[in-house]
Amino acid sequence: MVHNDYIPKLAHILEIKEEVGGARPIKTFRTQFQNKNDFSFRCGQCAMLSVFGKGESMISISSSPLVKDYLQFSILKMGRVTSALHEMQPGDIIGIRGPYGNGFPIKDWKGKNLIFIGGGIGLAPIWSVLNTALGKKEEYGDLTLIYGARTSKDLVFREELEEIKKKIAVHLSIDVEESDWNEFVGFVPQNVTDKKPSPNNAITITCGPPIMIKFVIKALEDLGFKDEQIYTTVENKMKCGIGKCGRCNIGSHYVCKDGPVYSWAELKKLPQEY
Ligand SMILES: Cc1cc2nc3c(=O)[nH]c(=O)nc-3n(C[C@H](O)[C@H](O)[C@H](O)COP(=O)(O)OP(=O)(O)OC[C@H]3O[C@@H](n4cnc5c(N)ncnc54)[C@H](O)[C@@H]3O)c2cc1C
Ligand code: FES
Structure with a gap:
């Protein structure tokens, strides 16, 4: 099969925890890939989550790479995709592609x-x-x-x-x-x-x-x-997540690839576009 970077892996939601209620709700989702996967990541990396028929959002992986049983995301309800995620139930299927970004050194x-x-x-x-x-x-x-x-x-x-x-x-x-x-x-x-x-x-x-x-x-x-x-x-808005669309850049830096983690010394050298 031809490799396509945009095709997500399927994962089911194991558990959903309501962290914060009210007008700016936050939920934590624990997910597991449907097929045994080779998804390994570093702290500070992100993944593009998809809700089919709604779209995709870039979200930080909030679990530690030391945890092998699930991949965790904590999500603030903002708009189309994150609202759809907040409507989901354990057992529902989402798409995950990534991991993206540099991570913490x-x-x-x-x-x-x-x-x-x-x-x-x-x-x-x-x-x-x-x-x-x-x-x-x-x-x-x-x-x-x-x-x-x-x-x-x-x-x-x-x-x-x-x-x-x-x-x-x-x-x-x-x-x-x-x-x-x-x-x-x-x-x-x-x-x-x-x-x-x-x-x-x-x-x-x-x-x-x-x-x-x-x-x-x-x-x-x-x-x-x-x-x-x-x-x-730096959490500039992102679309492709893989340095192709030019949505997230600061000067010549693609935040999705070169970031999102920066030292203040590195950020100071970039145009103040974040
Ligand atoms: C590297 C990275 C890591 C992120 N990690 C997390 C995380 O761990 N948890 C989490 O809840 N969110 C995180 N976000 C933000 C998340 O990606 C957006 O909130 C989400 O994509 C909004 O999608 P939506 O379809 O729900 O909202 P939309 O319908 O697309 O937009 C709703 C509103 O949200 C605003 N918005 C969309 N994206 C962003 C953004 N990146 N920054 C500020 N405002 C935005 C829009 O301008 C609009 O006002 C991260 C973003 C990036 C780039
Ligand atoms: S999100 Fe497309 S280039 Fe970074």
């Missing part, structure tokens, strides 16, 4: 302290690399998570966060005061400034809304982090 980070900084659904790409580092904890220094959302109900992976708190430092925040909230109140960049992570032998990984990323980077610079120590992801 996690092998280069061995022996370093890793500081994960996320906002809202931005915890999804972080979740894969955080759980990989947790699974190989002896290979890294201290692990810290600074994570926030608008309200306590908007935090994703809430049950898992309680478990992770037993293993590493976790600093949560919400934007506005709530009566039974005992942690930080304010925006994520303010929590970074408050917790003062040390730049000593450290790498930070920050994902979330562009405005959050902008101010987190400023907070990290004020704490003495160098551009090479700060990693983030």
Whole structure:
């Protein structure tokens, strides 16, 4: 058969978990390929998910490559495709093509302290690399998570966060005061400034809304982090995912192939089109 990069592999949905309800709902989907597959991926890579008859969307793989039983995606309902995904039930079939993108250079980070900084659904790409580092904890220094959302109900992976708190430092925040909230109140960049992570032998990984990323980077610079120590992801709109359509580019870079992971040192050299 002639190879065609655009043909997805079929997968069925094993499990769906409602992470966040309300006006901006988020669900986590665990999927499994129908045929035994050779899908191997790196933390920070994405996949193009298709709902037949609706279209495709690029979504970060939120499970760790150490997990072999399923492939996980955490999805905010936005428009046509993500709404159709939110309507689906366990047992339903979707298409998956990929993996795409460069992923985090996690092998280069061995022996370093890793500081994960996320906002809202931005915890999804972080979740894969955080759980990989947790699974190989002896290979890294201290692990810290600074994570926030608008309200306590908007935090994703809430049950898992309680478990992770037993293993590493976790600093949560919400934007506005709530009566039974005992942690930080304010925006994520303010929590970074408050917790003062040390730049000593450290790498930070920050994902979330562009405005959050902008101010987190400023907070990290004020704490003495160098551009090479700060990693983030760029989520430009994508169509083909394989460097053919020109939808996602920043200057000469195709984010779907050369990104979506960049160090701040790399991003600074590109035109400010993200
Ligand atoms: C590399 C990458 C990784 C991503 N990872 C995740 C993830 O893990 N979880 C998740 O929920 N979403 C993720 N997204 C965003 C996701 O791809 C879009 O939300 C989705 O494609 C929207 O498709 P739709 O058909 O539901 O919405 P559409 O009907 O196409 O659009 C609805 C609205 O969403 C806006 N929109 C569409 N794509 C984007 C985008 N990339 N950025 C900002 N706004 C957009 C449109 O402008 C429009 O206003 C990622 C995007 C990229 C590029
Ligand atoms: S999405 Fe087509 S070139 Fe990147």
